[in-house]
Amino acid sequence: MARRPVYGLSSEPETHGDGPVGKTTAGAKPLAAFRAEVSTARSGRRTSEPAIPPQPAPDVRERIFLAAERLFAERGFDGVSVRDIVQAAGVNLAAVSYYFGSKSELLLAVFRTRAKALNRERLALLRDAEARHGGDPPLAEILRAWLGPPILWRDPATGKDTASRFISRAIAEVTPDLRKILESDVSHLRGFLAALTRALPHLAPADVCWALHFTAGLPHQCTDTNFKRLTALSEGRCDTEDVGAALERAVRYAIGGIEAIAAPARHRDPAAEAL
Numbered sequence: 001m002a003r004r005p006v007y008g009l010s011s012e013p014e015t016h017g018d019g020p021v022g023k024t025t026a027g028a029k030p031l032a033a034f035r036a037e038v039s040t041a042r043s044g045r046r047t048s049e050p051a052i053p054p055q056p057a058p059d060v061r062e063r064i065f066l067a068a069e070r071l072f073a074e075r076g077f078d079g080v081s082v083r084d085i086v087q088a089a090g091v092n093l094a095a096v097s098y099y100f101g102s103k104s105e106l107l108l109a110v111f112r113t114r115a116k117a118l119n120r121e122r123l124a125l126l127r128d129a130e131a132r133h134g135g136d137p138p139l140a141e142i143l144r145a146w147l148g149p150p151i152l153w154r155d156p157a158t159g160k161d162t163a164s165r166f167i168s169r170a171i172a173e174v175t176p177d178l179r180k181i182l183e184s185d186v187s188h189l190r191g192f193l194a195a196l197t198r199a200l201p202h203l204a205p206a207d208v209c210w211a212l213h214f215t216a217g218l219p220h221q222c223t224d225t226n227f228k229r230l231t232a233l234s235e236g237r238c239d240t241e242d243v244g245a246a247l248e249r250a251v252r253y254a255i256g257g258i259e260a261i262a263a264p265a266r267h268r269d270p271a272a273e274a275l
Contacts, residue, residue: 061099063089069110073166076173077107104177111170111178114163119188121149126191135198139258142195143215143251150219151247168223189216203262211258218250 067088071080082103086093100106125145129137153164170178189212197208220226227240240246 060089060091060095064091064096064099064106065110065113068106069114069166070162072107072110073162073169076169077103077175078173104175107170107175108177108181110166111181114167115188117163118149118153118167122146122188123191125149126195130195137195137199139196139199139255140251142192142199143254144247146192146215147218147250147254148247151222151250152243154222155243165224168220171220172223172225200258200262207261211261214257215254218254222246222250 064085068080068085071084071088080103082093082096085103085106086096089095096103096106100109122145125148126137126142129141129145133141150164150167152158153160155161171182174182193208193212196212197203197205200208200211203211222243230238231240
């Protein structure tokens with residue numbers, strides 16, 4: 001049986017009817033009156049009531065997708081079997097093959113969907129900063145647009161914390177198929193490279209690339225594992241739950257590193273240059 005094409009998840013909530021059950025709209029009769037009308041005066045005949053339509057079951061593909069995302073985030077790719085996923089999703093084994101193919105293809109589908117959403121948010125922040133600054137936003141705003149989404153998604157209040165943990169773990173425990181994507185797909189970086197090039201005209205093109213390369217790695221220091229290590233190292237003094245403060249520290253750190261790259265050669269540390 002041919003599989004259906006893999007599409008991204010819709011973020012639009014499903015709607016079922018015009019409003020909550022029992023709530024009346026303009027000109028509508030109250031529920032009790034409606035029930036009275038449909039009941040019969042004949043002795044012994046049961047009163048009829050309008051049937052409340054059942055809530056449709058979540059989409060099968062979405063149930064598989066969300067179950068896989070959660071389990072991969074919690075246990076990693078090797079720690080999850082297809083049977084684990086179908087059991088969590090409440091579907092049969094054939095459904096995974098029908099909608100996604102193999103477990104590896106399912107991982108890639110989840111990763112592509114979440115990474116695209118992350119990078120769309122980054123680009124939207126960058127475009128907003130460019131619009132507010134005549135096309136040339138300051139360095140801090142460019143960095144905040146890049147670093148913000150992956151760090152702020154860690155907050156459960158965003159509803160994106162599972163996606164954040166999934167992306168971090170998928171990259172840390174990269175599969176061969178995912179490695180191919182990560183090593184070659186740089187399309188989401190092009191806009192940021194162009195913005196940094198305009199913001200850092202005194203830097204050689206290669207140094208701008210290095211600056212973006214090192215900055216791109218900062219969100220990976222904000223994973224559950226690394227934050228737990230930071231908590232142990234700081235003996236609890238570092239509040240890793242305050243993701244907003246973590247973001248601002250990351251931005252300042254990145255600015256410092258980029259300024260060091262831009263420093264004249266005579267101010268550079270010879271020992272560091274030798275590394």
